[in-house]
Amino acid sequence: MKNHCDINDLFTNETLVKVAAPMVRYSKLQFRTLVRKYGCDLCFSPMIIADSFIKSLKARESDFSTSNEDTPLSVQFAANNNEDFVTAAKYCDGVDLNCGCPQRWAMKEGYGADLLKKPQIIKDSVLQLRNSIPKPFAVSVKIRINPDIRLTVELCKSLEAAGITFITVHSRTPSQRCEPINLNALQDIKQSIKIPLIANGDIRSLDDALLMQELTGCNGVMAARGLLQNPALFSGYDKTPVACVEAWVKLAIESEMPFQCFHHHLVFMLEKILPKPERRIFNVLSSTPDVLDSLVNYFSIEVPVRNNLSRFRTDIIYKDETISESSYFLDKISKTTPQLPFEDYLSDSCYLFGE
Template sequence: MTTKVSPSFARISPRNSAHNPINIFKECKKQGRPAFISGPMVRYSKLPFRELVRNYNVDIVYSPMILAREFVRNEIARCSDFTTNDKDRSLVVQVGSNNVVDFLRFIEMIHPYCDAIGLNCGCPVKEQVRSGIGAALMSEPEKVAEMIKAAKDKFGDKVTLETKIRIHKDIQETVRFVKMVEAAGVDWITVHGRTQTTRSSQPANFEAIKIIKESVSVPVVANGDCFSLEDAHRIANDTGVDGVMAVRGILENPAMFSGYKQVPWGAIERFFSIGVSYSLPFRVFQHHLSTMLESQISKQLRLELNNCKTLVELIDWFDAHFMLRRSTEEGYGKGVEVDYLVRPKENECSFNL
């Protein structure tokens, strides 16, 4: 069953404490590893993608950021912005908000349907910053602390809260920020190792993340430059963090935390089945597939994939070039290499044999 949040509040099963991110951090620590986390992505970390990555050793998955002001006021926004089901665990719903009233109303409506709520204090998109949300909050630690404290005062342990931040040019300003939100009651902090203006082509600052980890007692998650399982372990070892979040890396390879260097063919088959079942918007569906296969098929084939105009055309195209197994067929979801019906000549294929 799929649940779209609306005033009727369709019921799903109560949350299991084992899915609470704080308990997941503790369990992963016992296993001698960081928690593996799929981060929030506008348009792309929707329910079908969240279900896909859970097949590949992901512990915690985020929703895309939801704007609190629109969500609490508009039923259409509620139905379009958030969809979940009983398998959607452990789930962190990320929210963009800049005031206590909207934040508390959002939490009241959403908390029965997720395992934690994350306040976005790091999104650098100019439109969001101009609205006073995302990275705009990095210069207002008092406001963020006020929002966290108000939520904890009202909901107590019923709600687990995170803040996702970026670093300041002066790391001591970031340390002051995290200490304030920790004192306000935040349960864990995610740190993107870049400033608001740092380009993604520049390396993330893991030394800064290490300093932040050493400055607070709540769990800390590192975000930035994680494209493989090896990256995740290296980042955790270098910083001492409790979890490692991937965003661009897991969009390209949803199986990265299972140790796959490239997306396995079985993940493509699984995504087809899940995406069609949940009626994922076609262009989002197509973009996921194109991104996953970018380094494994030729430019010509990728161009043809991107030129498909409908889901039917896309399925026909895949069936004409690849062995795309359905969920009822033997071997479904198990393949590793791209399963061509007729393998291209060596100079027509860009994937590494």
Template sequence: MARNPEDSPLAVIERCRRENRPVFVAGPMVRYSKLPFRELVRDYKVDIVYSPMILAREFVRNHNARASDFSTNHRDRPLIVQIGANNVTDLLRMIDMIHPYVDGVGLNCGCPIKDQVREGIGAALMSKKELVAEMVHAVKEKYGSKLVIETKIRVHHDIQETIEFVKMVEAAGVDFITVHGRTKNTRSSEPCNFEKIKAIKEAVSVPVIANGDCRSLEDAFRIAKDTGCDGVMAARGILNNPAMFAGYEKAPWGAIEKFWNLSTAYGLPFRLLQHHLGCMLVGQISKQLQNELNSKSSLLELMDWFDANFELKRPTDTGFGTAVAVQYRQNRQKQAHI
């Protein structure tokens, strides 16, 4: 099915601009931004969703990698697939394979994982602005306005170096830029540098998305105001609370019911399902129950445990996906104290 022009990330950014609000973006997370989670967050006011980073070299050479790394459907839009690449050939080959099924591609220039950096991927590209510009130019030369390309970057210690980087990438034709306000060596416990993100926004004319330390709808509006950016991306925050952009302070119980349904319908590795559910329930159930959840070793065991402790509605049940508070079974209320 042909992509709808209204699902173009640039069209979405413009629509949100007319609505006088920032674009809400669910960022790429290794392993966790798979199809069930992407569909879940779309129910909660997310405008643009990313896939996990996919390594172009593996994707173009290995059928198993293609089968396991990328799945989508007609509801999975607007979708940006993030790509890890360090050369034009692999990047274009991967895009040739996926472009009919996506609304944009993102070139990862920010992943700080050491294995990726050693391969010249992710944050390693922050010192190779000419190569990044070459890759962006190659994509735009081949696809033009038919395909949106974004680069996701981190900042340098010297902001002038980052400004030189983004200006070169902008000149190469990038459609928009996402900026994480930490260097590749900055610990996540250290605060994000929004002043540097603001400086980058002021240095370019393409849209800029701010990334880092967004854990609530209030955060999103504050970050957008402080940086002047066109949108705000959340990753860890939305992993714990898929409904954060819809204004929920914690993951609503309805989101957990929906995620159970999506994960079992589409298929998701058990440990990923378990981790997602654990993240969503952190701070909402007792440590005893959290430990019990984490101790389960199979899908059937975990489902039986949920049914024993909670009222977990199925799609055919009245009120499915609508509850906000954790729905304990009456005989389990005494364990509800956190």
């Protein structure tokens, strides 16, 4: 059984808590394993739709896996009612309610930033979960700011009173994409609450993280696209080190990661270290052998023997077979998570990752 970690201890023991953001399709177990090797203190799962997670075995196996070393871990749920949020909370060190996703499909379903218009539902969800699961289990909320910052401060104070462990604030409004973040809003929030504040937005380097703390007084920083481009960001590297690429290849091969996810991560990682002509070729490669040959030829990395990977095996311990599969999952996912072409991921990263 997985040993659970008290997330509260991070804010006591670390001067600045460094956090990997929840990223749909990206912040899965293998990537969380990688960033933990490079100074990440707390990882979030990808955003998971709570009612699908509860009702569908396939949803749980597809969206969530963990290991004994995958800690501390907070699982982020998109929920539009109290019951789903409370029922989904297990197999982790904490849960987070997504109240910040600005994507149209999420807001149409009543998830993400749409909940900012319903602060009582957010508060009731936190209260019900806190009453169901005792401390030190962490309960948190991730929000975007309101154009009227006073309403955001009121919400944060209300959630503090309801018992959340910490709050993460992306300092843009739901309608903003790549505009500069609102540092004054983060300062006002920090001065109004006693619980830890994690600041999110525009963290591209360790220097950015340290400056964010200096300017706002935040207790932690959360990075999304910055970590995709450089998983070693929190260790002070200004670009992805070759050793990090090599570690990713090992993690991906041993876990039999689907090619698309394996390749997409590498496209981000190599953005600053592969010359443009080589990137144009690498980005359109269509098979794992081609990708591995390219990496070996350019970086001289070692690729594990593909029929002898036991020493790189990730011990996935989560598997729930108590609920049988139905068509619910496929129907729900098809309605709420439309497939986007890869070009959209790269060209519209502000929209996809919220940064």
